[in-house]
Structure formats: C-alpha cells, structure tokens
Amino acid sequence: MRKFDSRDQVRFELLVLPHLDAAFNLAYWILRSRQDAEDVAQEALLRACRYFRGFQGGDARSWLLRIVRNSCYTWLEKNRRLELGVAFDEEFHVQICITPETLAITDDDRRRLKRALETLPPRFREVLVLRELEGCSYKEIAAITSIPVGTVMSSLSRARRQLGLELTGSGRTEACRGV
Amino acid sequence: MGCRLANALLHGYFDGELSKVRAHEYELHLQHCVDCAVALVEQQLLRHRLQLGELYQPAPAALRQKIRGRLRSLSSVSAGSQPLLWQWLAAAAALLLLALAVSRVSPELRSREYQAELAGEIVEMHRHSLVPGQTTAIASDNEQIVRQWFDDRLKFALPVRNFADEGFALQGGRLDDIEGRAVAALVYMGSGHLINVFMWPTKEPDRSPHSGSLGGYQWVYWRKHKVEFCVVSDAAPGDLEHLHRLIAE
Numbered sequence: 001m002r003k004f005d006s007r008d009q010v011r012f013e014l015l016v017l018p019h020l021d022a023a024f025n026l027a028y029w030i031l032r033s034r035q036d037a038e039d040v041a042q043e044a045l046l047r048a049c050r051y052f053r054g055f056q057g058g059d060a061r062s063w064l065l066r067i068v069r070n071s072c073y074t075w076l077e078k079n080r081r082l083e084l085g086v087a088f089d090e091e092f093h094v095q096i097c098i099t100p101e102t103l104a105i106t107d108d109d110r111r112r113l114k115r116a117l118e119t120l121p122p123r124f125r126e127v128l129v130l131r132e133l134e135g136c137s138y139k140e141i142a143a144i145t146s147i148p149v150g151t152v153m154s155s156l157s158r159a160r161r162q163l164g165l166e167l168t169g170s171g172r173t174e175a176c177r178g179v
Numbered sequence: 180m181g182c183r184l185a186n187a188l189l190h191g192y193f194d195g196e197l198s199k200v201r202a203h204e205y206e207l208h209l210q211h212c213v214d215c216a217v218a219l220v221e222q223q224l225l226r227h228r229l230q231l232g233e234l235y236q237p238a239p240a241a242l243r244q245k246i247r248g249r250l251r252s253l254s255s256v257s258a259g260s261q262p263l264l265w266q267w268l269a270a271a272a273a274l275l276l277l278a279l280a281v282s283r284v285s286p287e288l289r290s291r292e293y294q295a296e297l298a299g300e301i302v303e304m305h306r307h308s309l310v311p312g313q314t315t316a317i318a319s320d321n322e323q324i325v326r327q328w329f330d331d332r333l334k335f336a337l338p339v340r341n342f343a344d345e346g347f348a349l350q351g352g353r354l355d356d357i358e359g360r361a362v363a364a365l366v367y368m369g370s371g372h373l374i375n376v377f378m379w380p381t382k383e384p385d386r387s388p389h390s391g392s393l394g395g396y397q398w399v400y401w402r403k404h405k406v407e408f409c410v411v412s413d414a415a416p417g418d419l420e421h422l423h424r425l426i427a428e
Contacts, residue, residue: 004253006318012250020246024238038242045246049253113232131194132229138196157190164225 004049012052015060020045022061022134023068029129030072032118036079044071062136065144069126076122116166124159131156180208185215193222251350252319318351325352329363335380335406337363342425346370346418367422372414374422381407388423390416399423 004012023044027037048067055063117125130136130144142149185208191197192205209216317328326339332354341349350366350373365376381402388401398411399419408426410419 009250009253013247017243017246017250020243021235021237024242025236028236034236034239037236038239041238042242042246042249046249046253049250110232113228114234117229117234128229129234132226133235138191138194153191153194153196154187156194157187160190160222160225164221167225167228 004052008049008052012049016045016048016052016064019061019064023064025133026065026068026126026129027072029117029125029133030069030122031075036075040071040075041068043075044068047071059140059143062140062143065130065134066146069144073122113167116163119166120159120162123155124162127152127155128159128163180204182208182212182215185209185212186218189215189218189222193219193226248320252321252324317353320349320351322349325349325365328352329354333361333363337365337378337406338426339365340426342367342422345421345425347374347422347425369412369414369418369422372412372418374410374412374414374419376422376426377409377411378406381405383407388420388427390419401427403427 020041024037024041027041027044028034031037031040044064044067048064051067117128120128126145127141130141136144138149138152141147141152145152147155185205188197188201188205192202197205209219317325319325319328320341320343322339322341326337329337329339329352339349339352341347343349347367347369350368352366353364355362355364355377362377362379365378367374367376382405383402385404386402388399390397390399397414397416397419398409399422400407400409401423402408408423410422410426412419
C-alpha cells in the first residue's frame with residue numbers, strides 16, 4: 001500500500017475530518033464514556049487514514065461512521081464484553097417520570113433524558129443517535145450499521161418504543177422481556 | 180389500510196422514508212383512526228424532547244488537535260504540499276538572515292555584493308527544495324521521529340525537542356544545503372507564527388546570544404557545544420528569547 005502522503009492528508013482533512021463531531025458523538029453514545037469515546041474515535045480516525053486510499057469518494061460521513069462503529073464494537077468486545085449481550089443495563093437504569101404534556105425541559109430533565117438513552121441496549125442507542133441526533137437517512141443507517149435497509153425501520157420502531165417506556169418509567173419490565 | 184399495517188409504517192412515515200403512494204395511504208388511514216394519529220403525535224413529542232435534550236456530543240477541541248497532529252506526522256511534507264506564500268517569505272527572510280549570520284562569524288569581511296549573491300543562492304536553493312518531490316523534509320511533532328530523521332542524514336547530533344507545553348509546538352524539520360554544508364532547520368509554531376531554528380556545526384567556541392531584526396523579522400543567534408543556532412520568526416522578540424532559553428538550557 002502506498003504511504004499516506006500530504007496529498008492524502010489534505011483530502012482527508014477536507015473530506016473526513018469535518019465529520020469528527022459525528023464520529024465522537026456516535027462513539028460516545030455507543031460507549032457512554034467521554035474518555036473511551038475519545039480514545040476509540042482517535043483510533044478509528046487513524047484507521048480511516050489507513051483505509052483512506054480505498055475510499056472511492058461518495059458519502060464520507062457514512063464511511064467514517066461505519067469505521068467508528070466497528071471500532072466501538074471491537075473495543076466493547078475487548079473491554080466490556082458483558083455489555084454486548086445484555087438487553088438492558090441495570091447499572092444505567094433510572095426511573096424517569098417526565099410529564100409528557102409539558103414541552104418545557106429543565107436541566108434535570110435533560111440529565112434524565114440522557115440517562116434514559118444510555119439505558120437502552122447499544123443496538124437501539126445507535127440507530128436512535130444516527131437518526132435523531134445525526135439526521136441520517138435509513139439508507140445511511142443501513143450502510144453504517146450493516147443491517148438491511150428494510151430492518152432499519154423496525155429497529156427504530158423498537159428503539160423509540162423502548163425509549164418512550166424508559167421516559168415514562170415503565171421501561172424496566174419491557175426491557176427485560178424484549179430485544 | 181388497517182391499524183396493523185399503519186402501525187408498521189408509522190416510523191417510515193414519520194421519518195419521511197415512505198414512497199409517495201404509501202405515505203398517502205397512511206395519511207388516509209389517519210383521517211379515520213384516532214389511535215394511530217395519537218401514536219404519530221407521540222413520536223413527534225419524543226423527537227421534540229430529544230432535540231431539546233442537548234444530547235449531541237461534539238468532539239472536544241483537544242481531540243481534533245491531537246488527530247490533526249497525528250495526521251501530519253503520518254504524511255510527509257514533501258509530495259504535493261504547497262507552502263503558503265507567507266511561509267515561503269518567512270523562510271526566505273530567515274535564510275537571508277542566516278546568510279548574514281554566517282558572514283558575521285566568518286573572519287573576513289564579505290562584500291555587500293557577495294552577501295546579496297549568497298542570499299540569492301540560498302533562497303534559490305531553498306525555493307528549489309520546496310518544489311513537490313524535491314524536498315527532504317519530515318513533518319512530525321514527535322521528537323524521536325524528527326531526531327532519527329536528522330541522525331540518518333547529519334554527522335552532528337541535534338537537540339530536537341518539542342516545547343508544545345511551553346507554547347512552541349514542533350512541526351518538523353528540514354535540511355538545507357548552504358555552500359556545500361548541511362544546515363538543519365527545525366520548524367516550530369508559536370502563537371500562530373512559524374519559527375525556524377537553523378543549526379549547523381562549528382569549531383568556534385560558545386557565544387552568548389545576540390538578537391536583531393530585519394524587515395519585520397526577529398532573529399536570535401548563539402553558539403553552544405560546537406553548534407551554531409539561529410532562531411528566526413516574525414513572532415514577538417520575547418517569544419524568540421523564550422524559545423532560545425528553552426533550547427539553550
């Protein structure tokens with residue numbers, strides 16, 4: 001393989017680096033730790049450098065996020081293996097009672113919302129984060145997560161349902177059943 | 180369309196991923212079904228709350244810096260990099276000053292014409308070395324990598340250090356050939372200014388620093404342990420003094 005030269009560097013900085021926020025955001029929501037997300041995002045970016053010559057152009061964000069996602073799961077496999085199997089994370093579980101009528105949101109609500117999202121299984125978190133925070137299309141989500149386009153809708157449906165239940169405080173029983 | 184199918188299509192509709200025909204069918208169903216309409220509103224509430232939740236986690240600035248640094252060290256400055264005009268001007272001015280410094284230490288007084296000729300020659304050589312593919316340069320903030328790079332090419336040892344913590348981030352190094360002798364150039368970035376530290380071996384004894392300025396550029400020159408140093412930049416004189424102290428200590 002040819003060396004990553006300064007021409008590649010310029011291309012990389014123009015095409016890929018603008019998506020660093022997206023990379024970090026996804027890594028954070030899969031790993032739920034800023035420090036781990038920093039480490040894995042950096043590793044993923046450098047891995048992306050090595051693969052960069054194979055990148056034929058097109059959707060750089062999806063391409064990068066796919067690498068980030070794979071790096072996250074590899075990292076989880078190595079460091080927090082148990083987390084991958086569980087449908088529901090006891091440690092992160094919180095009872096949340098926000099009245100659905102009110103659209104005003106306090107700092108406290110924000111914290112609880114964050115915790116609710118963190119409570120979801122990683123496969124649910126990632127589709128929600130990609131769709132709601134990153135604004136990805138189904139096609140992009142499918143490309144990033146390697147699931148068929150047809151499955152994206154049902155994954156989102158289940159993830160949203162689960163999040164809704166977490167937010168109304170009835171998530172525990174549902175989560176134990178599902179996934 | 181029944182509720183069962185509508186329920187299955189809810190998220191596709193909500194996300195704007197249904198075909199026009201499907202979306203229309205779904206909307207027709209909503210007109211007759213309060214439950215499905217409520218389910219759709221619930222999704223909108225959920226999305227609204229997620230948007231208000233400030234959940235997006237942007238990358239820390241330090242991470243961006245770190246990755247940029249790693250990228251720079253991965254690629255070499257040589258191929259395809261086009262130096263900015265001001266960088267070239269800074270380098271040219273730096274080399275002119277270097278030529279002056281060289282002439283200063285030499286015992287015989289050089290004529291003004293000769294100095295101009297030498298400076299022109301140096302600048303021309305330097306310019307030539309900036310042509311893509313013609314330069315031998317290393318871009319890295321890693322002391323060891325830069326030191327090794329120079330060790331492979333020079334007969335004298337260089338004090339290569341990154342003073343990023345003190346505000347002078349090592350950018351890399353370069354090798355120039357002036358009048359048949361090798362001159363090493365370390366490049367730093369301090370307060371947004373490019374700083375060149377030129378070094379070449381000498382047999383002369385140590386000499387305390389003296390500084391000056393020319394055309395808006397500052398320089399500090401000294402000799403230590405059989406190496407001559409010349410720091411040049413358009414940075415503030417205080418910054419160069421600071422860098423001099425860091426290098427010389």
